[in-house]
Amino acid sequence: MLVTRHVLAASSPYAAPYYIVRGTNPGPVMMITSGVHGNETASMAAAQKLADDCIAGRYVIHRGTLIIVPRVNQQAYAREIRGKPDLNRTFPRRKSGKAKHPLAAAVFRLARAHQPDWWLDLHEANGLSQLSPRVLGQTLITNPGSSSVAICRKIIERMNRSIPVHKHHFNLKRHELPGSARTAAARLLSAKSVTVETCWSLKRAVRIRYQTEIVHHFLREAGMS
Structure with missing residues (x-):
């Protein structure tokens, strides 16, 4: 396994480190982004922990390529805000379309270069989805018709078995x-793309653990670890 560190949007105000983890055998490509919103700190900590664990050899990618961008929106993170404009509304909407923000454009160029089979975007949200269908906390979100649905259901079942509080x-x-x-x-790269949302009302250490466990489940389901 080989881990290399790079810089996204280098020599720009949006520069952000990212990591490429190459397994010893060929296989799928998974991209993990976090910190698209700068105040969702547990998801960023989980993504950085995964990168650090790969660097230290505590977590091993056996097959394929893993790309981790732990803190996409550095400026929003420094100000402890979601970000203005909301970066997660500025990615391309059509094959012929362009991103509406230079940072979204840089992230998507990286994705186009590697053509991920999987894209996990780690986030956090208000509210518990078990208590209200209108909130996003404690959810996996995918596009209608996505081939990731069956795996998302399997991972949710595994997670919920380990969580004692319903x-x-x-x-x-x-x-x-x-x-x-x-x-x-999903639309432009035909990736199995999933948004992971933990709930802000939970303890930060718990949210980091949930994010980490979910990512590990997806890596195993993809046959990478």
Whole structure:
């Protein structure tokens, strides 16, 4: 396994480090982004932990290529804000279309260069989806008709078996969000793209653990680890 560090949008105000983890055997490509919204810190910590664990050899990718961008929106993170404009509304909407923000454009150029089979976008949200269908906390979200649905259901079942408090259980949601990384990846790259949402009301350490466990489940399902 080989891990290399790179910089996205280098020599620009949006520069952000990212990592490419190459397994010893050929296989699928998975892209993991986090910090598209700068105040969703547990998801960023989980993504950085995965990169650090790969670098240290504590977690091994046996097959394929893993691309991790742990903190996409550095400027929003520094200000502890979601970000203005909302970066997750600025990704390309059509094959002939362009991203509406230089940082979204840089992220999507990276994706086009590697053509990921999977794209996980790690986020956090208000509210528990077990208590209200209108909120996104504790959900996996994918586009309608996505081939990732069956695997999402399997991972949710595994996660929920390990979570003793029922209101903290995960749910599956299916909807398109034009301009989001998830929908752009599904529409334009034909990737199995999933948004992972943990709930802000849970302890930060718990949210990091849930994000980490979900990513590990997806990597195993993809046959990469």
